[in-house]
Structure formats: structure tokens, C-alpha cells
Amino acid sequence: MAMKRAASSAVRSLLSSTASTFCRNIHVPGESKKIVGVFYKGNEYAKLNPNFVGCVEGALGIREWLESQGHQYIVTDDKEGPDSELERNLSDAHVIISTPFHPAYVTAERIKKAKNLELLLTAGIGSDHIDLKAAAAAGITVAEVTGSNVVSVAEDELLRILILIRNFLPGYHQAVNGEWNVAGIAHRAYDLEGKTVGTVGAGRIGKLLLQRLKPFNCNLLYFDRLRMDPELEKEIGAKFEEELDAMLPKCDVIVINTPLTEQTRGLFDKEKISKCKKGVLIVNNARGAIMDTQAVADACSNGHVAGYSGDVWFPQPAPKDHPWRSMPNHAMTPHISGTTIDAQLRYAAGVKDMLDRHFRGEDFPEQNYIVKEGQLASQYR
Amino acid sequence: MAMKRAASSAVRSLLSSTASTFCRNIHVPGESKKIVGVFYKGNEYAKLNPNFVGCVEGALGIREWLESQGHQYIVTDDKEGPDSELERNLSDAHVIISTPFHPAYVTAERIKKAKNLELLLTAGIGSDHIDLKAAAAAGITVAEVTGSNVVSVAEDELLRILILIRNFLPGYHQAVNGEWNVAGIAHRAYDLEGKTVGTVGAGRIGKLLLQRLKPFNCNLLYFDRLRMDPELEKEIGAKFEEELDAMLPKCDVIVINTPLTEQTRGLFDKEKISKCKKGVLIVNNARGAIMDTQAVADACSNGHVAGYSGDVWFPQPAPKDHPWRSMPNHAMTPHISGTTIDAQLRYAAGVKDMLDRHFRGEDFPEQNYIVKEGQLASQYR
Numbered sequence: 001m002a003m004k005r006a007a008s009s010a011v012r013s014l015l016s017s018t019a020s021t022f023c024r025n026i027h028v029p030g031e032s033k034k035i036v037g038v039f040y041k042g043n044e045y046a047k048l049n050p051n052f053v054g055c056v057e058g059a060l061g062i063r064e065w066l067e068s069q070g071h072q073y074i075v076t077d078d079k080e081g082p083d084s085e086l087e088r089n090l091s092d093a094h095v096i097i098s099t100p101f102h103p104a105y106v107t108a109e110r111i112k113k114a115k116n117l118e119l120l121l122t123a124g125i126g127s128d129h130i131d132l133k134a135a136a137a138a139g140i141t142v143a144e145v146t147g148s149n150v151v152s153v154a155e156d157e158l159l160r161i162l163i164l165i166r167n168f169l170p171g172y173h174q175a176v177n178g179e180w181n182v183a184g185i186a187h188r189a190y191d192l193e194g195k196t197v198g199t200v201g202a203g204r205i206g207k208l209l210l211q212r213l214k215p216f217n218c219n220l221l222y223f224d225r226l227r228m229d230p231e232l233e234k235e236i237g238a239k240f241e242e243e244l245d246a247m248l249p250k251c252d253v254i255v256i257n258t259p260l261t262e263q264t265r266g267l268f269d270k271e272k273i274s275k276c277k278k279g280v281l282i283v284n285n286a287r288g289a290i291m292d293t294q295a296v297a298d299a300c301s302n303g304h305v306a307g308y309s310g311d312v313w314f315p316q317p318a319p320k321d322h323p324w325r326s327m328p329n330h331a332m333t334p335h336i337s338g339t340t341i342d343a344q345l346r347y348a349a350g351v352k353d354m355l356d357r358h359f360r361g362e363d364f365p366e367q368n369y370i371v372k373e374g375q376l377a378s379q380y381r
Numbered sequence: 382m383a384m385k386r387a388a389s390s391a392v393r394s395l396l397s398s399t400a401s402t403f404c405r406n407i408h409v410p411g412e413s414k415k416i417v418g419v420f421y422k423g424n425e426y427a428k429l430n431p432n433f434v435g436c437v438e439g440a441l442g443i444r445e446w447l448e449s450q451g452h453q454y455i456v457t458d459d460k461e462g463p464d465s466e467l468e469r470n471l472s473d474a475h476v477i478i479s480t481p482f483h484p485a486y487v488t489a490e491r492i493k494k495a496k497n498l499e500l501l502l503t504a505g506i507g508s509d510h511i512d513l514k515a516a517a518a519a520g521i522t523v524a525e526v527t528g529s530n531v532v533s534v535a536e537d538e539l540l541r542i543l544i545l546i547r548n549f550l551p552g553y554h555q556a557v558n559g560e561w562n563v564a565g566i567a568h569r570a571y572d573l574e575g576k577t578v579g580t581v582g583a584g585r586i587g588k589l590l591l592q593r594l595k596p597f598n599c600n601l602l603y604f605d606r607l608r609m610d611p612e613l614e615k616e617i618g619a620k621f622e623e624e625l626d627a628m629l630p631k632c633d634v635i636v637i638n639t640p641l642t643e644q645t646r647g648l649f650d651k652e653k654i655s656k657c658k659k660g661v662l663i664v665n666n667a668r669g670a671i672m673d674t675q676a677v678a679d680a681c682s683n684g685h686v687a688g689y690s691g692d693v694w695f696p697q698p699a700p701k702d703h704p705w706r707s708m709p710n711h712a713m714t715p716h717i718s719g720t721t722i723d724a725q726l727r728y729a730a731g732v733k734d735m736l737d738r739h740f741r742g743e744d745f746p747e748q749n750y751i752v753k754e755g756q757l758a759s760q761y762r
Contacts, residue, residue, distance in 0.1 A: 040562075049569065155543065155547065159540070159549060166540055166721065168714065172714055175706055185717045186426075186722070188429070190722050215593045333553055333556050334563050336552050342574070343572065
């Protein structure tokens with residue numbers, strides 16, 4: 001590994017044409033790299049908080065450090081189409097840093113153009129905006145800051161469960177509109193206590209959610225490929241469900257906590273939603289494309305789904321006429337849960353750490369890899 | 382007691398003029414009583430949920446039971462002014478059932494008019510809409526359904542903490558308005574984890590909130606007259622603060638969990654708010670009058686308070702021009718947290734139980750009494 005990464009610039013073209021597909025992340029210590037970061041613009045908000053490092057202006061707070069080491073650091077929000085700043089910098093970029101909150105779609109075509117690309121880093125979690133198979137085939141390493149957003153997203157999921165079950169938004173609208181009609185809120189407001197909450201997927205975020213739900217005295221269920229360690233399961237107090245279709249009709253609240261893969265894309269279509277209890281509440285901070293967009297909008301309109309909340313859409317940014325913006329009983333926001341100030345500081349530190357290791361030819365923390373040496377991480381296979 | 386309550390209708394006027402002030406809740410088993418319930422109207426929502434018993438139409442679900450026992454049951458939402466249905470039924474009412482969600486103000490003047498009044502029941506918790514001293518002096522028993530709302534309100538407080546700290550509402554507005562500007566949300570969105578949350582008052586609701594906060598890994602503080610049992614304090618994981626003014630500057634989030642009394646009325650005025658950390662978030666589901674209305678609105682406008690959320694106002698219903706409806710960074714609703722469907726079913730059952738005991742001449746569960754035999758419960762003294 002160390003030898004391979006130490007290959008000089010001069011032999012790079014030779015290597016990339018003759019050696020294995022794992023060889024793109026070659027490296028010469030001390031060599032100047034071109035790093036392209038694609039984030040959302042802060043605009044007037046950029047200066048309001050010194051810890052707001054996740055925006056273009058904040059640039060993860062690593063510009064000074066990168067430039068002091070002789071690297072070039074281009075940061076932009078301009079990512080769509082052939083004239084975008086991302087596209088114009090593709091051909092000689094060594095590293096692209098992207099985020100799920102303003103996803104720079106790194107397609108097979110773009111990977112082909114990016115001849116020097118060694119490393120794709122996700123500032124945050126969730127790398128499905130990258131064509132992982134194409135990246136693997138091209139020998140590019142893909143990594144994210146695993147763990148940087150898990151607490152943020154789990155907290156946000158509990159927020160959304162409470163917003164829906166307690167029917168917060170109609171009350172807020174009344175307050176703003178000068179109204180006072182308790183019945184208009186109370187007739188469909190419930191306590192969370194005593195309800196059945198099921199998570200589809202119980203990875204790190206799902207587990208943190210279940211832990212936060214425990215004092216609410218709910219009936220907690222989880223569906224996943226693997227059952228938790230019995231000790232942990234007992235501590236968390238959730239019951240394992242072997243079959244998704246067996247869990248769905250039991251749940252008053254369903255939370256999606258599974259990555260977007262070929263298996264989960266469009267999983268919640270009309271048929272799957274019809275298996276849920278009438279009046280179910282659904283929270284999805286995972287990925288928008290796990291749901292069939294129109295099926296969700298229809299189920300909210302006909303009342304089968306009594307409330308839907310999440311911060312993920314397909315595509316992102318959501319178009320102005322995305323049906324989830326106007327369907328009844330939604331509590332949607334733009335993609336935000338994993339980019340709190342606290343999360344930004346965590347993923348900025350994680351990106352800096354991985355860049356530093358990359359420059360030194362060192363491995364990343366194992367759990368950060370999404371594509372390593374041509375292999376996809378297990379959750380993306 | 383049993384003897385006193387068994388006094389016949391014939392001797393009532395004698396008793397009430399000559400005996401002690403504790404004698405109004407006299408009773409003859411089997412006698413027909415007039416019960417007046419004052420609730421909010423359900424209108425078009427009344428029929429949408431068979432468990433929606435808290436509205437006028439739902440009438441706590443006790444009409445059939447009361448009438449089958451020969452009692453008269455008047456239910457109305459009409460409570461203001463001399464021509465209101467409440468006022469017109471005062472003179473011969475034996476029992477008035479009111480709720481904090483649509484408070485029938487039972488003043489000294491009204492108590493004077495209600496010559497037959499024996500019992501004031503609060504369907505829910507919080508009897509400060511009743512002139513308790515006047516009720517005590519007139520020998521009227523006042524009781525509420527202690528415990529019926531505690532889970533509901535504690536859940537709702539945690540909801541409001543999360544709404545404010547994670548900056549939910551600007552994101553929701555973007556979703557509805559066809560916008561996508563992550564920076565506009567993220568620059569002031571935080572995780573709850575690691576923040577300092579202090580409750581002013583740690584009675585039943587405060588304790589339930591602290592228990593629900595525990596898995597969020599916050600720094601938890603509480604101010605109260607009495608320190609908790611050390612075992613409980615350790616289990617809950619909150620630190621006791623002897624002085625309110627010492628706790629306030631430490632808190633990122635302050636939650637009000639104290640009843641409205643002469644000591645707490647207007648407690649959070651301009652001076653008290655100035656002792657809080659700049660950027661503090663305040664949640665108040667206790668009573669609106671604990672805050673100085675204008676001081677809160679001013680502090681939200683100048684940014685000293687970064688967010689304010691609650692479901693209590695003074696007065697209630699809040700007038701259309703109440704400043705909290707339009708102040709920046711609020712997440713207000715009408716008075717709702719203790720009247721979820723679950724809470725309604727609990728307080729309806731509690732009211733029925735107390736009426737049943739009253740008709741039988743039996744005592745109530747001790748913790749339900751607010752005024753008993755001329756004495757106010759300790760928290761209202």
C-alpha cells in the first residue's frame with residue numbers, strides 16, 4: 001500500500017493504464033494537490049456564526065491549513081451542468097469534497113473526466129450522490145465522516161415524531177394567524193407514550209433514536225438484516241422483527257433508517273404503504289428516493305398516512321413543485337438534520353483528518369471507507 | 382365529615398349561614414345535582430374522533446352516566462360576561478367543571494352568585510383561573526385530575542426544546558414556500574446534545590421532562606424549593622440549583638415548570654431575562670402570566686432570547702394582537718399540550734371518578750385537592 005501510494009506523478013499515467021483498478025489514489029508526500037469542495041452557499045448567513053463552517057464561505061475552516069501546505073483549494077456551490085465551476089475544475093482535481101446537503105452528483109461521466117481524481121470525501125454521511133461502482137472501477141477511494149451526523153439525525157427524527165404525533169403545526173399556524181381553536185388541534189393530537197414505533201433499519205442512527213425513545217414508554221420495534229446483540233437489545237428495549245411486512249401493520253409511527261441502495265430504492269411504494277396501519281405517521285431522514293414520491297403524497301391526501309416528516313427529497317434541492325411541499329399533514333424541511341453547527345464542526349474535523357492522512361499516505365479509520373481498493377462497503381453492496 | 386356531607390337540603394341554608402366556612406360541600410346521597418361543564422367547542426372537529434371527549438360536544442363522555450343518575454348536565458363554551466350560559470346557570474349549579482384550555486374564570490363575584498356551589502373540578506391540571514381564596518372562604522372544594530396531563534406536557538416541552546434548538550420552523554417555511562436554502566436554517570441549528578438545560582421547578586412534569594432528556598446527554602439542572610431525594614436525583618441525573626439567579630446564566634435552554642402563584646406571577650420580567658445567557662431558548666408550558674409579556678417579546682426582538690415556545694398565554698384565548706403571535710423566533714401554539722386525546726381520556730375518567738365519589742360522599746384521592754375544607758394545597762399557598 002505505502003509503496004503504491006508513493007508512486008510519483010511521472011509514472012501515474014503508466015500505472016493508471018496498466019496496473020489494477022485500485023491504483024488511482026497514488027500519492028507523493030509533499031506534492032501539491034488540487035482539492036475542490038462543493039458546499040451550499042452561506043450568503044448573508046455566513047457571517048452570523050463563526051462556527052458556520054459547512055457553507056462555501058466557511059469552507060470547513062481548512063483553507064488556511066491546506067494553503068499553508070501548498071495545496072490549492074477551490075470551493076464552490078456551482079455544481080450543475082458542463083459550465084459549472086465543479087465541471088471546470090474536474091480535469092485536474094485530486095480530491096473532491098461534497099456533502100449530502102447540496103449534493104454534487106459525481107457520475108460515471110464525471111469520474112471519467114477527472115483523470116487525476118484520487119479521493120472523494122463526503123463532508124457528512126451518505127455518499128449515494130456518487131456513482132460508487134464507477135468510483136470503485138476507477139480505483140478512487142470514497143470515504144465519509146462516519147458518526148459525524150448520527151446524534152444530529154437521531155435527535156431530529158425524535159423531533160419529527162413529536163411534531164407529527166402531537167399535531168404541532170396546526171397549532172403554530174393558529175398562533176401566527178391570530179386564531180384560537182383548540183379543537184382544531186386536539187382532535188388529532190396524541191401523546192407518544194404507549195404508541196408503537198418501528199424503525200426500518202437499526203444502524204447507528206436507528207439505535208440512537210431507540211435509546212432516546214426509551215423513556216417515552218413506547219412499544220419499540222426494529223427491522224434490520226441482523227439482530228442486535230441480546231445485551232444491547234435488552235438495554236435499548238426494542239423488539240426485533242424479522243419481516244418488514246410483519247412489522248409495518250403494527251406501527252403507529254415508522255421511521256426510515258436505512259441507506260439508499262438498489263434494495264431500498266422506491267421501497268415504500270403504494271403497495272408497501274398500504275401495508276401500514278391506517279393513520280400511520282412516517283418519518284424519513286434517510287433518503288427521499290427510498291419512498292415513491294407520488295405514493296406518499298397520495299397516501300397523505302387520502303389519509304392513509306396521517307403525517308409525513310423528513311428532510312430528504314428526491315431530487316435535491318427539491319423543485320418548487322415537488323408534491324411533498326404541498327401535501328396535507330407534512331412537516332418537511334430542506335436537508336438539514338445532519339448539518340447542525342455541532343455536526344458541521346464534527347465533519348469538518350473529520351475531513352481535515354482524512355486529508356491529512358491522505359497527504360501522509362496513511363489509512364483512514366476503517367469505518368469511514370465507502371469504497372476502498374475497488375470494493376464497496378457492505379451497506380452499499 | 383360523612384355526617385356533615387349528609388346534611389339535608391332543608392338545613393343547608395341554616396348550615397351555610399351559621400356553620401364554619403367548610404360546609405358548602407354538603408350532600409344528600411341520591412339528590413339530583415346540577416353540573417355545569419365549560420369546555421372548548423369541537424365544531425366540525427367534534428365528529429372526527431370518537432375519543433375527542435374534551436370538547437363541548439364530547440362533554441367528557443359522561444352525559445349518559447350523569448343523566449341516568451338523575452343529574453342535570455349543562456355543557457357550554459359560553460363563559461364570558463353576565464349573559465353567558467355559564468353566568469345564567471351559576472345561581473343553582475352544584476358543580477362546575479372547567480378546563481385550563483378554555484378557562485372559565487371563576488371569580489369571587491361569581492362564587493358569591495353561585496349559592497349552591499359545592500365543587501369546582503378542573504378537567505385537567507391548573508386551577509389558577511379560579512379565585513382559590515374566595516372558593517376556600519366559601520367552603521367550596523376545588524380539585525383537579527392530578528397526573529392526567531403530566532406526561533403530555535413533559536413530552537410537549539421536549540418537542541418545543543427540539544423545535545427551537547434545531548431551528549425547525551425556518552426549514553418548514555422554506556419547504557412550504559418552494560425554497561431551498563440550507564444556510565438559512567443551519568447557521569443557527571444546534572444539536573441538543575451537550576447543551577445545558579435547566580428547569581425552573583421540578584415537580585411531576587419537570588421530573589418527567591428530565592427523565593426524557595437523560596439520553597440526550599445534556600447537562601441537566603433544576604431549581605426548586607426542595608431538593609429531590611438523592612436516589613431519584615442520581616437516577617434522573619440532574620444537578621440541584623439553590624438559587625434561580627445562579628442557574629439562569631448557565632442555561633442554554635430554560636424550561637418553566639412552576640405553577641402560577643403570587644410568587645411566580647411576572648417572575649420573568651426584563652431584569653430576570655437579562656440574567657439569562659444571551660441566545661437562551663425558553664420553553665413555557667406552565668402559565669403565560671409567569672412571564673412579563675412585553676419583556677419576552679422585546680428580548681426575542683433584540684436577540685437576547687433566541688427562541689421562545691409555549692402553549693400558555695395571558696390572557697387565554699390570546700387576543701389577535703398578542704405580541705407573542707408575531708415576535709421573532711417563536712414557536713407558540715394555543716393551550717394544547719395537556720389536551721391530547723390521551724390526556725382527555727385520562728382527565729375525563731378522573732372527573733367521572735371524583736363526581737362519583739362526591740355523589741357517594743367519599744373523599745377524593747388526596748393529591749387531587751386544590752382547596753379542601755377551606756385550605757389551599759401547598760403549591761398554591
